[in-house]
Amino acid sequence: MSDASAPLLAARALTLRAGARTLVESLTQVFTAGEIWCVAGANGAGKTTLIGALAGLRESAAGHVEVEGVALGEWPPVRLAQRRALMPQDQRDAFSASVLDTVLLNRYPHLSGWGWEGDTDRAAAHAALAALGLEALAARDVLSLSGGERQRVALAAALCQGAPLLLLDEPLAHLDLHHQIACLEALSRWVRSEARAILFSCHDLNLARRFSTHALLLDGHGGFHAGPVREVLTPERASAAFGHSLVLIREGAHEALVPALASSASTSHLPGSNGAR
Amino acid sequence: MRSVSRDEPHAAPSLRALPRRSMSARRASLIWAALALAALVVFAASLASGSVSVTLAQVLSALSPWQGAHGAPDMATEIVSTLRLPRALAGFACGALLALGGALLQVLLRNPLAEPYVLGVSGGAAAFALVAMIAGVAWWGVQASACAGAFVSILLVLGLARRELWRGEPQDSSPRLLLTGAVTAAGWGALITLLLTLAPDTRLRGMVFWLTGDLNGAGMPWPALVALAVVLAGVVPAAPMLNVLLRGDAAAQALGVPVLRLRVGIYLAASIAAAAAVTTGGTIGFVGLVVPHMLRLAFGNDQRMLVPAAALAGGVAVMGADLVARTVAAPAQLPVGVVTALAGVPVFLWMLLARRTR
Numbered sequence: 321m322s323d324a325s326a327p328l329l330a331a332r333a334l335t336l337r338a339g340a341r342t343l344v345e346s347l348t349q350v351f352t353a354g355e356i357w358c359v360a361g362a363n364g365a366g367k368t369t370l371i372g373a374l375a376g377l378r379e380s381a382a383g384h385v386e387v388e389g390v391a392l393g394e395w396p397p398v399r400l401a402q403r404r405a406l407m408p409q410d411q412r413d414a415f416s417a418s419v420l421d422t423v424l425l426n427r428y429p430h431l432s433g434w435g436w437e438g439d440t441d442r443a444a445a446h447a448a449l450a451a452l453g454l455e456a457l458a459a460r461d462v463l464s465l466s467g468g469e470r471q472r473v474a475l476a477a478a479l480c481q482g483a484p485l486l487l488l489d490e491p492l493a494h495l496d497l498h499h500q501i502a503c504l505e506a507l508s509r510w511v512r513s514e515a516r517a518i519l520f521s522c523h524d525l526n527l528a529r530r531f532s533t534h535a536l537l538l539d540g541h542g543g544f545h546a547g548p549v550r551e552v553l554t555p556e557r558a559s560a561a562f563g564h565s566l567v568l569i570r571e572g573a574h575e576a577l578v579p580a581l582a583s584s585a586s587t588s589h590l591p592g593s594n595g596a597r
Numbered sequence: 598m599r600s601v602s603r604d605e606p607h608a609a610p611s612l613r614a615l616p617r618r619s620m621s622a623r624r625a626s627l628i629w630a631a632l633a634l635a636a637l638v639v640f641a642a643s644l645a646s647g648s649v650s651v652t653l654a655q656v657l658s659a660l661s662p663w664q665g666a667h668g669a670p671d672m673a674t675e676i677v678s679t680l681r682l683p684r685a686l687a688g689f690a691c692g693a694l695l696a697l698g699g700a701l702l703q704v705l706l707r708n709p710l711a712e713p714y715v716l717g718v719s720g721g722a723a724a725f726a727l728v729a730m731i732a733g734v735a736w737w738g739v740q741a742s743a744c745a746g747a748f749v750s751i752l753l754v755l756g757l758a759r760r761e762l763w764r765g766e767p768q769d770s771s772p773r774l775l776l777t778g779a780v781t782a783a784g785w786g787a788l789i790t791l792l793l794t795l796a797p798d799t800r801l802r803g804m805v806f807w808l809t810g811d812l813n814g815a816g817m818p819w820p821a822l823v824a825l826a827v828v829l830a831g832v833v834p835a836a837p838m839l840n841v842l843l844r845g846d847a848a849a850q851a852l853g854v855p856v857l858r859l860r861v862g863i864y865l866a867a868s869i870a871a872a873a874a875v876t877t878g879g880t881i882g883f884v885g886l887v888v889p890h891m892l893r894l895a896f897g898n899d900q901r902m903l904v905p906a907a908a909l910a911g912g913v914a915v916m917g918a919d920l921v922a923r924t925v926a927a928p929a930q931l932p933v934g935v936v937t938a939l940a941g942v943p944v945f946l947w948m949l950l951a952r953r954t955r
Binding site for chain 2: 372375376377396397398399400401405406408411412413414415416417418420421422424425426428429431434435436437442481
């Protein structure tokens with residue numbers, strides 16, 4: 321039913337509201353294969369709402385979302401789940417289950433007959449665990465995992481779903497720095513290996529600048545900037561979105577956005593700074 | 598009354614079960630076959646034993662459809678076919694419905710301590726049944742009244758907590774569907790105490806038996822068996838979806854599960870199961886809580902295995918408990934709910950406490 325040449329995901333004049341507040345006003349944007357999008361913005365700016373709307377879990381106030389050229393409402397739910405995976409924020413488990421079984425649950429859209437997993441499903445689960453270096457945890461009880469481990473298991477589950485479009489809500493929360501980098505590297509490899517795309521929300525602007533190709537910066541009042549990551553996550557725009565002055569510092573090939581010192585109105589004297597891009 | 602307004606669980610303690618291997622269709626079939634065999638054994642024992650002993654050959658002749666062909670049936674045949682057979686079938690159906698209802702509500706509420714009575718179904722049934730008993734109507738009137746009470750309670754909770762049922766339990770804040778059910782159950786509990794206080798002494802004994810769960814008056818196993826067949830037919834095909842629902846509503850919906858329809862379906866299936874069980878056997882406690890947990894500890898929490906297994910194991914548990922209830926102090930007969938509670942409390946405490954040290 322879907323058009324192979326259509327972008328994996330597209331927002332068409334999408335408007336999102338929370339109560340009386342407008343979070344996103346008329347967003348029109350295509351997200352195509354090979355792109356990694358970071359959704360950034362202050363707390364409450366609407367990152368989770370946007371990801372939920374793009375996944376089809378919540379209604380938009382206006383406009384619509386298309387996956388592979390077909391409006392979300394026209395997809396049969398199971399077929400849609402074969403094409404886009406969502407990792408919601410902060411999942412909790414109430415019952416014991418092994419990590420492998422938990423990851424296998426995301427094969428639900430691929431089950432047929434009486435709903436038992438086959439060898440393909442098991443292979444996909446093992447591959448997803450391997451991609452994130454979690455094979456050693458396969459037999460562990462999900463209730464015994466730490467917050468960071470649980471987060472990586474949830475990410476493996478999303479990968480295991482085998483959809484070319486991944487929507488991840490805060491996939492890096494609770495992770496140590498080296499796990500954040502390892503996850504982002506795994507996701508970069510995953511996007512490059514086939515016609516795939518990722519959209520994830522993230523609080524670390526520097527990791528976003530380094531690993532994503534594009535960014536969508538929400539100001540929380542309906543406004544947004546969308547485009548290549550280095551044109552969007554600039555000190556000026558990020559400062560405006562987060563309500564705190566940020567400067568960009570460079571050290572060789574490395575760059576970082578850091579909060580400006582309260583005392584320094586001018587940033588030109590900071591070593592290696594290039595605040596006024 | 599213990600069986601109607603128990604302390605309701607809000608925080609889920611860790612009941613850990615972790616089998617080494619993932620569930621597969623083959624393993625699940627083996628588990629079901631073993632439980633079905635156990636059911637057959639207990640069924641045969643229920644027919645053969647009691648105050649009058651009956652041989653296996655007489656049991657078989659009583660079950661044979663041609664028994665009426667050669668002359669008048671003997672007394673053993675009569676006892677088996679009119680007393681023990683309906684009672685064993687009613688016990689199996691009640692236990693299966695209760696364990697099924699418990700397993701379903703544990704998924705719906707994402708709470709390991711939920712059980713079939715947690716949303717007040719048994720309280721409504723009990724209050725209505727007691728009113729019928731005080732009025733002195735026949736046994737079928739009591740059963741009809743209990744059934745009506747169960748559905749009044751179902752509709753009451755459904756009406757009060759419909760938003761929570763639609764949206765799902767919030768993961769962090771107070772579980773409102775659970776609390777609505779618990780408070781409704783407490784209200785029924787107060788009403789039941791009032792009815793017991795006002796009841797004439799001559800009727801009190803029957804009322805207490807009913808409240809504890811008693812299969813003595815269960816002359817009609819067929820409504821419960823039909824309810825069991827209907828609930829199983831509705832729930833077994835949905836079992837893969839139940840697995841996904843345990844991951845949370847957002848995750849389940851993103852995987853293509855129709856969460857809203859599924860939640861309402863589970864609620865109705867669990868309610869019908871509890872209503873049919875309560876109507877047939879009174880409030881038989883602990884089966885709905887303990888049986889699904891025993892199966893989880895032994896075989897894991899895969900709902901595709903657990904849903905049919907809970908029905909079989911619950912049936913075995915109540916049929917077996919009733920066998921004990923009518924033989925251990927023969928010729929006196931205990932209410933079956935006493936046996937399930939006496940066995941259920943230590944088993945549940947053992948599961949709760951012993952597993953934590955692992």
